[in-house]
Amino acid sequence: MQSLAKTLREAIGNGELKAYVYSYPPKRTYNELENIGLSNVWDSNDVGPVSLYIHIPFCRYRCTYCTLFLTTRHTENLIRCYVEKICEQIRLYATFAGHRTVTSVYFGGGTPTLLPIDQFAQIFSSIRDGFPNIDRSAELCVEGSPDTMSEELLDFLKNQGVNRISMGIQTMDSSELKASGRPYPVSMSISAIEAIRKRFDNFNLDLIYGLSGQTQESWKRSLERVLSFGPTTVSLYPVVSRPLTALQKQQRLQPQEYADDHVKYAIYDSNVDFMQKNRYRQESFTRFTCLPGGTSAYGQETSDFLGVPMIGVGTGARSYNGKCHYSFDYAVDLKQVGKAIDDYLNLEITEQNLVKYGIILNEAEERLRYFMLNLTLNQLSEADYSRLFQRNLYADFSEAIDALEAEGCIDLRSHGAIRLTRKGYKYSNLIAHHLFSDHVKIREERYVPK
Known part of the structure; x- marks a missing residue:
C-alpha cells in the first residue's frame, strides 16, 4: 500500500x-440503524449547545450542475403539508433538546425563499416555542435565489431575527445564466442584491466558475461586478462534474465548452490574488470574507466542524450528535426524490422513526x-x-x-x-x-x- x-x-x-x-x-456511507431512538442520541440532561438546520427541498428549476436533494415538481398543498411536517418534527426534538442553547439556525435547500411568508412564520413560531434559548450572537441564515427575493419577504425575515442571507448568483453573464438553466435576466440578480444589502449587513453571494461557454474574461467580469456590491462573504465554487447531473451529459457531448481541471485551478489562483487585492480574507477553498471587520461566515458549518451537535429537520437533512450521524433514507437518484418526500409526509413522527439510517462512528x-x-x-x-x-x-x-x-x-x-x-x-x-x-x-x- x-x-x-x-x-x-x-x-x-x-x-x-x-x-x-x-x-x-458522507451520507452515502449511511446504512439502516436498529434499535436507536432520539433518547439514545439526545440526552435530556445534556445542556450543551446545539444548532438547527431546516431543509426546504423545493426549487422552481434544476440547474444543470445541481445534485442537491430537491424537486421542481411541487404544489401549494405539497409545500403546506411539508411545512406542517417540519413543525411536527421540531416539536418532537424540543422534548429532548429544547432546553439547550441554539447557536445557529440555517434554512437550506432547495430554495427556502420559495416559501410563502405565512409558512415561514409557522416554522419560526415552532422554533421559538420549542427552542426558546436562542443565543443573542446566533447566526440565523436563509438561503435563496434572485427570483424569490421579494422586498416583502426580506422585511419579514429581518423582523424574525434573520441576520444573514446567502444567495446563489452563479454568474453575472446572461448567456451563461441561461445555459446553466436559470430562466431570469441578470437584472433580477442585481435587484435582489440591492434589496438584500439595504436590509442586511451580513450577506453572502455564490459564484461558479467553469460553466458552459464561460471564458476567463467573462468570469472576471462577473467577479468584479459581484464585489462592487460589497458582500460580507463571497463563495467561489468550481464546476465539478457529478453523476446524475445534466452537466455530466453535456460535458461528454461538448467537452470543448467546459474548462478542464487545470484551467479551473488556474482560475482559482487568480481568484485568490484578486480577492486578497480587494481586502477579502480566505477562509476555505471556496469562501472569502471581507476585511476589515468581516466575521467568519457559515456559523453553522464552523460550529458543526468544531463538534457542536446539529438537529436536521426535513427530509434531506442530516443530524449529528457525537458518534451518531443520521438522516432519513434519502435518494441520490434524482428520480426518487419525489417519492422520498412523499415517504416523509406519510411518516409518523416518533422517537424511533427519526433515527432510521446513519452511521455510528x-x-x-x-x-x-x-x-x-x-x-x-x-x-x-x-x-x-x-x-x-x-x-x-x-x-x-x-x-x-x-x-x-x-x-x-x-x-x-x-x-x-x-x-x-x-x-x-x-x-x-x-x-x-x-x-x-x-x-x-x-x-x-x-x-x-x-
Whole structure:
C-alpha cells in the first residue's frame, strides 16, 4: 500500500479537482440503524449547545450542475403539508433538546425563499416555542435565489431575527445564466442584491466558475461586478462534474465548452490574488470574507466542524450528535426524490422513526472527522483537540502532518495550531478526500442509489 505522502504527491501532481468536502462521513456511507431512538442520541440532561438546520427541498428549476436533494415538481398543498411536517418534527426534538442553547439556525435547500411568508412564520413560531434559548450572537441564515427575493419577504425575515442571507448568483453573464438553466435576466440578480444589502449587513453571494461557454474574461467580469456590491462573504465554487447531473451529459457531448481541471485551478489562483487585492480574507477553498471587520461566515458549518451537535429537520437533512450521524433514507437518484418526500409526509413522527439510517462512528473516526474538517477551515488547534479527546494531535496524526508538511501544504510555526499554506488551501478538498478512512471509502463505494 502506498504511503499517504506518495499518494498525495501524485494526486497534487496530476492536478485532481475534487468536490467540496462539507461533511464527514458522507451520507452515502449511511446504512439502516436498529434499535436507536432520539433518547439514545439526545440526552435530556445534556445542556450543551446545539444548532438547527431546516431543509426546504423545493426549487422552481434544476440547474444543470445541481445534485442537491430537491424537486421542481411541487404544489401549494405539497409545500403546506411539508411545512406542517417540519413543525411536527421540531416539536418532537424540543422534548429532548429544547432546553439547550441554539447557536445557529440555517434554512437550506432547495430554495427556502420559495416559501410563502405565512409558512415561514409557522416554522419560526415552532422554533421559538420549542427552542426558546436562542443565543443573542446566533447566526440565523436563509438561503435563496434572485427570483424569490421579494422586498416583502426580506422585511419579514429581518423582523424574525434573520441576520444573514446567502444567495446563489452563479454568474453575472446572461448567456451563461441561461445555459446553466436559470430562466431570469441578470437584472433580477442585481435587484435582489440591492434589496438584500439595504436590509442586511451580513450577506453572502455564490459564484461558479467553469460553466458552459464561460471564458476567463467573462468570469472576471462577473467577479468584479459581484464585489462592487460589497458582500460580507463571497463563495467561489468550481464546476465539478457529478453523476446524475445534466452537466455530466453535456460535458461528454461538448467537452470543448467546459474548462478542464487545470484551467479551473488556474482560475482559482487568480481568484485568490484578486480577492486578497480587494481586502477579502480566505477562509476555505471556496469562501472569502471581507476585511476589515468581516466575521467568519457559515456559523453553522464552523460550529458543526468544531463538534457542536446539529438537529436536521426535513427530509434531506442530516443530524449529528457525537458518534451518531443520521438522516432519513434519502435518494441520490434524482428520480426518487419525489417519492422520498412523499415517504416523509406519510411518516409518523416518533422517537424511533427519526433515527432510521446513519452511521455510528468509533473514536478513531470521530478524531479523524475533527482533524479533517477543521484543517479545511484552517482552525486546527492542538489545545482544542486535546481538550475534546484527551489525546495528542501530533501523535495521532503524525503521518498526515508529516505528509502535508513535506508537500508544503501546512505551516507548523503557529504556536499550538496547524495552518494551511496557500498551497494547502488550494488542495484542501483533495487532501480531505485522501484522508477518508478505508472503512468510509468502502462504505461509500458500496452505496447503491435507489
